[in-house]
Amino acid sequence: MKKNRLKDTCDVCSIDKKKVTKLKKIMPSDSVIKGIIVIFSALGNKTRAKIVFALSLEERLCVCDISNILGLTISAASHQLRKLRDLKIVTRKNEGNMVYYSLNNSYIRGLLANALRK
Amino acid sequence: MKKNRLKDTCDVCSIDKKKVTKLKKIMPSDSVIKGIIVIFSALGNKTRAKIVFALSLEERLCVCDISNILGLTISAASHQLRKLRDLKIVTRKNEGNMVYYSLNNSYIRGLLANALRK
DNA sequence: ATTCTATTTGAACGATTGTTCAAATAGAAT
DNA sequence: ATTCTATTTGAACAATCGTTCAAATAGAAT
Known part of the structure; x- marks a missing residue:
């Protein structure tokens, strides 16, 4: 039960300095990483994944359809659609007082x- | 500025009842959706995306290497590696008092x- | 103009997340 | 046995997230 002395680096790992240096160099920049994680985290949510699934099979759907399909309040669906729209994952088209959403790209x-498929 | 009467369904959408019924039927089950969103949300985080990137180019790395590459504390790296391990995304191999991590599948x-590539 | 309609919005709230810190563990070396 | 080593863990904390609710908006119909 002796408290360990703290070390800020570990000696053993300096053996792999080459690996570390190489990977640091080719690691994508934070902005590139950011670009991909927003897509992954957009799909990393039950509601949004289902919305995207629905829109991948039906050319366009209104907010009300989507909320019916998912069993959500219209407000909840609208909030998530706004997020997907901000990320350019879906597009919106006004038609009268109806609003239709579609997938922005395949x-x-x-x-x-x-x-x-997995 | 008159408060609207609230409606629980919208009439217009009942026109698309077929679409809604069809999509409800083919919508993947919650457990299938869950299965894919855990993968997406695993990659939907800067630290974990970088760890996976590093391990996708280097066969195996120890915790210390990883924390060096990402500029993280060892603890933070270890916590994220545990998450990736729980999700079967990485595997762990003990070698002496070193621990090496690798990608579990391609x-x-x-x-x-x-x-x-996008 | 007002009252429908469908949708959007902002605030609130609890739930989940990611990092830090301190302490624990387990194998290796002394 | 103790003291290194590398790593893991749990608690704490702020930050972010997702839903609900109430209210706002904008177009269509009256």
Whole structure:
């Protein structure tokens, strides 16, 4: 039960300094990483994954349809659609007082389909 | 400025009842959705995405290497590695008092590479 | 103009997340 | 046995997230 002395580096790892230096160099920049994690985290949510799934099979859906399909309040669906819209994952089209949403690009459709195929 | 009467359903959407019924039927179950969102949300984090990137290029790395590459405390790296391990994304191998981590399958490697290619 | 409609919004709230810190563990070396 | 080593863990904490609720908006119909 002796309290360990704290070390800020570990000696053993300096053996792998080459690996570390190499990987530090080729590690994508924070902005590139940010760009991919926003897509992954957009799909890393039950509601949004389901919305994207629905829109990957139906050309366009209104907010009310989506909330019906998912069993959500209209407000909850609208909030998530706004997030997806901010991320350019879906687009919105006004028609009278109805609003229709569609997938913005098929990249996301492929990503989800690929994950579901697993 | 008159407060609207609240409605629990919207009439217009009942026109699309077929779409809604169809999509409700083919919507993947919650457990299937859960299965894919855990992978997406695992990659939807800066630290974990970087760890996976590093391990996708280097066969195996110890915790200390990883924390050096990412500029993280060892503790923070270890916590995230545990999450990735719980999700079966990485595997761990003890060697003396060193612990080496590797990617568990190349599916994740492909997913990340594909996202970075965009 | 007002009252429908569908949708959006902001505030509130609890739930989940990610990092830090301190302490614990387990193997290796003394 | 103790003291290194590398790593793990649990608690704490702020930050972010997702839903609900109430109210706002904007177009269509009256």
